[in-house]
Every structure is written in C-alpha cells, then in structure tokens.
Amino acid sequence: MSQAVNAAPKSLYDRIGGDAAVNAAVDIFYRKVLADDRINRFFEGVDMDRQAAKQKAFLTMAFGGPHNYTGADMRRGHAHLVKNGLNDSHFDAVMENLAATLTELNVPAALIAEAAKIAESTRNDVLGR
Numbered sequence: 001m002s003q004a005v006n007a008a009p010k011s012l013y014d015r016i017g018g019d020a021a022v023n024a025a026v027d028i029f030y031r032k033v034l035a036d037d038r039i040n041r042f043f044e045g046v047d048m049d050r051q052a053a054k055q056k057a058f059l060t061m062a063f064g065g066p067h068n069y070t071g072a073d074m075r076r077g078h079a080h081l082v083k084n085g086l087n088d089s090h091f092d093a094v095m096e097n098l099a100a101t102l103t104e105l106n107v108p109a110a111l112i113a114e115a116a117k118i119a120e121s122t123r124n125d126v127l128g129r
Contacts, residue, residue, distance in 0.1 A: 011064025074125035
C-alpha cells in the first residue's frame with residue numbers, strides 16, 4: 001500500500017526556473033531599465049553589479065526561494081530616490097519592464113501575473129507611503 005506524499009506547493013521561484021531564471025531575468029530587466037528614459041536617471045552612479053546582486057537576492061526571497069537577502073527594507077532602501085522624485089509613474093515603468101522581461105523569457109502569463117502581484121505589494125513601501 002503506497003502512501004501519498006503531501007508535497008508543499010512549489011514556490012513561484014521554483015516554478016519560474018529557480019536561480020538560473022532569476023539571474024537571467026535580473027540581467028535582462030536592468031538592461032531594459034537602463035535603456036528606459038523614464039527611470040534610468042535613478043541609477044546614475046549606481047554600482048550595477050552590486051545592485052543586480054541585491055535584486056537577485058530580493059527576488060529569490062520574494063518569490064519563495066532561499067532567503068539570502070540582507071539589503072535595507074524597501075522603505076529605507078528607496079527613501080533617497082523618493083526625495084529625488086520617485087513616484088507612481090516610475091514604479092509603473094519598473095513594473096512594465098519586469099513584465100516585458102518575464103515575457104521575453106517565455107514565462108507563462110499566470111506566473112507573470114503572480115510575480116507582478118508580489119512586486120506590486122511593495123509599491124507603498126518603495127514610495128515611502
């Protein structure tokens with residue numbers, strides 16, 4: 001008599017392809033962001049290798065993967081950008097670039113929607129509200 005194993009539902013991190021997928025997504029995402037005149041000014045003078053590493057760790061955690069994120073919380077980490085005018089239109093541009101990145105990587109629409117919901121949940125903290 002075999003016993004059914006109740007496996008926990010796979011995290012979004014696992015369903016999109018784990019570490020390799022997050023790494024590819026972040027690399028493509030920042031190429032798009034840096035080419036986007038609506039938001040690229042917020043990255044002037046930023047060490048993009050360090051920024052990408054922080055983003056990879058954050059997305060891994062946010063999508064249910066291993067928790068190795070040690071950066072500032074969203075509110076503190078973006079406060080200097082809010083002082084420099086970061087607002088909803090910029091957050092929307094980031095969301096568009098994230099969706100375009102995941103689409104380019106052939107992530108299924110349902111998973112893109114799930115990722116967008118997670119990203120959207122940070123809006124008020126990112127914008128200091």
